[in-house]
Amino acid sequence: MPETNRPLVISAPAPRTLELIFTPAALMRLHERYRVVEADADDIAGLGADILAGARYIIGQPPLSEETLGGMPALRAVLNVESNLVNNMPYEVLFQRGIHVVTTGQVFAEPVAEMGLAMALNLARGIVDADLAFREGRELWGGEGNRSARLLSGSEIGIIGFGDLGKALNRVLSGFRAKIRVHDPWLPASMLREAGVEPAPLATVLAESDFVFVVAAVTSENEGFLGAEAFAAMRRGAAFILLSRAGVVDFDALVAAVESGHILAASDVFPEEPLPLDHPLRRLPGFLRSAHRAGALDVAFKRMGEMVLEDMDLMDRGLPPMRCKRAERETVARMRSRPVSVN
Amino acid sequence: MPETNRPLVISAPAPRTLELIFTPAALMRLHERYRVVEADADDIAGLGADILAGARYIIGQPPLSEETLGGMPALRAVLNVESNLVNNMPYEVLFQRGIHVVTTGQVFAEPVAEMGLAMALNLARGIVDADLAFREGRELWGGEGNRSARLLSGSEIGIIGFGDLGKALNRVLSGFRAKIRVHDPWLPASMLREAGVEPAPLATVLAESDFVFVVAAVTSENEGFLGAEAFAAMRRGAAFILLSRAGVVDFDALVAAVESGHILAASDVFPEEPLPLDHPLRRLPGFLRSAHRAGALDVAFKRMGEMVLEDMDLMDRGLPPMRCKRAERETVARMRSRPVSVN
Amino acid sequence: MPETNRPLVISAPAPRTLELIFTPAALMRLHERYRVVEADADDIAGLGADILAGARYIIGQPPLSEETLGGMPALRAVLNVESNLVNNMPYEVLFQRGIHVVTTGQVFAEPVAEMGLAMALNLARGIVDADLAFREGRELWGGEGNRSARLLSGSEIGIIGFGDLGKALNRVLSGFRAKIRVHDPWLPASMLREAGVEPAPLATVLAESDFVFVVAAVTSENEGFLGAEAFAAMRRGAAFILLSRAGVVDFDALVAAVESGHILAASDVFPEEPLPLDHPLRRLPGFLRSAHRAGALDVAFKRMGEMVLEDMDLMDRGLPPMRCKRAERETVARMRSRPVSVN
Amino acid sequence: MPETNRPLVISAPAPRTLELIFTPAALMRLHERYRVVEADADDIAGLGADILAGARYIIGQPPLSEETLGGMPALRAVLNVESNLVNNMPYEVLFQRGIHVVTTGQVFAEPVAEMGLAMALNLARGIVDADLAFREGRELWGGEGNRSARLLSGSEIGIIGFGDLGKALNRVLSGFRAKIRVHDPWLPASMLREAGVEPAPLATVLAESDFVFVVAAVTSENEGFLGAEAFAAMRRGAAFILLSRAGVVDFDALVAAVESGHILAASDVFPEEPLPLDHPLRRLPGFLRSAHRAGALDVAFKRMGEMVLEDMDLMDRGLPPMRCKRAERETVARMRSRPVSVN
Structure with missing residues (x-):
């Protein structure tokens, strides 16, 4: 395709790189279909008026001022290749204009769910210590x-949070004939039932x-909500497995609960x-x-690139993005995860 | 029920005990429904003609001579509470008389399958060494x-053997969208397809x-059938997980294959x-x-008792046992597992 | 709750009624939680400035002028209790303001999917004519x-369109070990694969x-897209089952294709x-x-009321609606279904 | 292979024929692997001593006297290509000798289950009468x-009998999120639970x-067990679907129950x-x-031939047949189905 028609x-995916999130084949497709301008994330405005005026997509979540956005009439989406939404652009303006802000954190759901299941099985069978003893x-x-x-x-299993990760976890647990209860105040009960799980209050799940x-993602409302009281409410010998963000847990209380022998625990964060x-x-x-x-x-990481290509293809055809997760006006301001610094 | 009507x-479950395989509630049910005579497994004949003449079931697999069996006209089943069949009774006579010989090894399928999945996830993610490093x-x-x-x-997954354990493994793998190939020469291909797996020759699976x-159970035909050649045929970096019996594997070759870095491995035996x-x-x-x-x-172990009670209930009603696995005339002589010495 | 706090x-659900879409219990909950003002759908403006100023939700899709909306600063959502979106309100204004427009057509997915499966089985087995002959x-x-x-x-099954109805159909087909191909240009291929179906071009599906x-919903782009050529491309004796809207099919061509004996067909529209x-x-x-x-x-119909209550509950808590389907800026103008006149 | 080595x-499959139960390709395989002697089912003895002495398998269930069997020392299996077991051979002798008697009725499970589901959906939606009215x-x-x-x-669904057909029905119902209760006195409760259904007494199921x-198959014990009392116990408006054998139902009572409007019904027999x-x-x-x-x-019918070939292959290798269903000593005499006269 001639340069000017693409x-x-x-491209401002820092701290990711295009090489991290695209396979060589996908990167080739990206370049075939699009004119990709690499940008310094900290100086998008510096790209110049022409580039800004013509840009349809931003890959990454660079800081964007209202003024810069004002010079980008063709912009359709900011394709954030992280799981977090940093408060560095005027989201309200983006929503008003119908510019999609999407995240690709879904790619981590499957690997994290597998690790979560592995942790549960490890705690249930004492695999690490048994291997060491051997x-x-x-x-x-x-x-x-x-x-x-x-x-x-x-067994009876509780899941706190039922976003992409909760759903992936539910899927890898599907062969275990377990009773699965889910607490997620952001979802209606009927949707949990349709997913085959039982909606339940936090206290019941614990x-x-x-x-x-x-x-569960950490939000302005749930920081540290899992503390001494929560652990005390758990069954003796039960396993607590933390897969999302450290911010939702009071770690001192967690250490104490495990130290006392009341529960077992595993954490990735x-x-x-x-x-x-x-x-x-x-x-x-x-x-x-x-x-x-x-x-x-x-x-x-490589799936991020696939998701970005799939959603840009839909938007190129005048359709809404369906593959990545869209930021929501109501919740974008509640997200409290720190930005990633390493991949 | 009066003594004489039950x-x-x-009972000769050694090396198991009734207490190991029955919950207190199940043991109570056993005694309510049956008159249970505890026997020395090595001297069933010593129970005396009256006991032998009246016995409907044997729990355990004590040595039985043809002569002893001759004095047991009411015998309907030997309920072996192991997974193995020891060559200590004239099976042909039992089969001719329609006396069922059943095993309860199915109870191990679920726990072993969970351990197998845990091992696979551990090898895939290096969990033990990562925890140690931490x-x-x-x-x-x-x-x-x-x-x-x-x-x-x-991923692509191979399962060698598709008895109770292979089926349980297939079930706990059901949430992983994996391509599963199975090699089991004792089952027709169409049954594997119906179970949602792809029948394949051993070479393809490897x-x-x-x-x-x-x-796979160890038989007279497959001792040591997984050796240096088999490991060399595997993909570099693939994981080999042994869950059944050591006898099917050449362990020196396994050590060499892992040592060389060609494959990863885990074993329970x-x-x-x-x-x-x-x-x-x-x-x-x-x-x-x-x-x-x-x-x-x-x-x-406790499920063994449940299985025994369920099948004795069917046989009491003149029906065939459906819960435990029946020994087969054709294969009973091929089984090569050593008897268990510890539980 | 005091009147003024609710x-x-x-309420302007015509041609539905609140009694149609709420069970008595749900209607009671609606009135307990909300102050419900019944409106003439054709004269929302006539409700007066105070009502308009205070209204948080509209149940129904009454005509709304930009001016009327201008007097409704508290409006959070229009909960359309149909499957169609009528072009009788300035959607762009609603989107800019972040007012959700949601539809409840999902409630029909399950009943229509069951009818679709019934039609397929009927055509496959000739049930109607066999009963008549009998x-x-x-x-x-x-x-x-x-x-x-x-x-x-x-068998090999094709599904054209993979919205709520396509997904429900895929679910009721899950016990049939069929190969299912789906054509849906509004969804990325990877999402179809994750749903366990194979994405395919229309020509392959046919x-x-x-x-x-x-x-598939009828849009400005697909009116009558299934005509003589499509039917000729189908396998001889295959079954064509129309469940969405008549507008996507050339019925004269369908009659001809069935009359000629080339295909069988069923239709609900x-x-x-x-x-x-x-x-x-x-x-x-x-x-x-x-x-x-x-x-x-x-x-x-009764599930519509449940969905409305669940989503209003989320929005009351400052969360986005998750249960109903949201109209999309990109596609709202493409929908071509006629409004329902009967329930 | 030389004639004498095969x-x-x-072959005595009447009323079936080899052409009915084997595809041309399967029939070719049959002849390649085996020397097939076509017999008059009513005169197996007339085949002569040499044929009888060498015969490894019988396809069909011709009358066999004890004397004829005495002249067949190489016989490994009678592969009955019906679902019924006719009382025309000394089963006890066959069991003593370890000669398998197998049936291929499983092939009907899938088609009958699909018809059963179709019937249920038809009754639930009134499809036949609606089409007629149209x-x-x-x-x-x-x-x-x-x-x-x-x-x-x-919905709540009851299944009476959980053999191959009940299992196939459970499978085609798997996408319906229904509560399924099963009554089958020949199976232990734990096996029903493992199949994901709830074991229940007949009264509860009704x-x-x-x-x-x-x-349920008709046996000496359950003839006509579903009569006026059973239908009266059913929910008003519930659907009764008979798929196995007419013998288990009192048809006059069924007519009365449907006539009165208490229940709906469908029957294949x-x-x-x-x-x-x-x-x-x-x-x-x-x-x-x-x-x-x-x-x-x-x-x-064509799957019958595949099953026969698969099981003969296993038996040729000294293994037990796994594909077809084996007659059981305990239950062979209880079966009361009439022999098929038409295919």
């Missing part, structure tokens, strides 16, 4: 080694589960990352650690 | 820690899978149990160890 | 009566299916409703008729 | 035509279902086949008729 895309010649054979072992099959998965070398979580028995690596698989 | 059951302050964060990480979702699960303290498997990187504890959960 | 709802003593027994009978199980279900008494479709062999009754079940 | 098969210009449009219409989705499917021309069932409103054609599809 729609113009501003390496050291201290292993217990057969039933001897299963004093506290448990099945997921037929008190009636053998495994509790926390996959931590109040500080990296965690200080002397942090008690590093050596806490009954706790399984993952260094924020549940989602960050190359295959997940 | 059907007579000879304890020691050597952890890698985010994508850095995922260089060799992989998903089960969308060469085309990202994860290979071995759940070992050529010697306990494994010698200096065995290379104890410290082999890329290998996940489980000390024959995948199935031996209390909840599994 | 949010104000304008009444008249002309029935053929056993295999004699099955010369053209076919199974859905294992040519490679034993059963073709048409569940017709170019004129009621259909003239002398229309050839009334007596066309190989054609199954349903008088636009596939969706209009009382249970479906 | 295993010998006696032909005659009497149709009612939209909700007017749905006064008694109902959904399967979310009283708590919107749709009752009868798929009748007390006399063909049914007399003046039988009230022929014109009974609220009753849907199928002339014993639910299972008799060509594709079903």
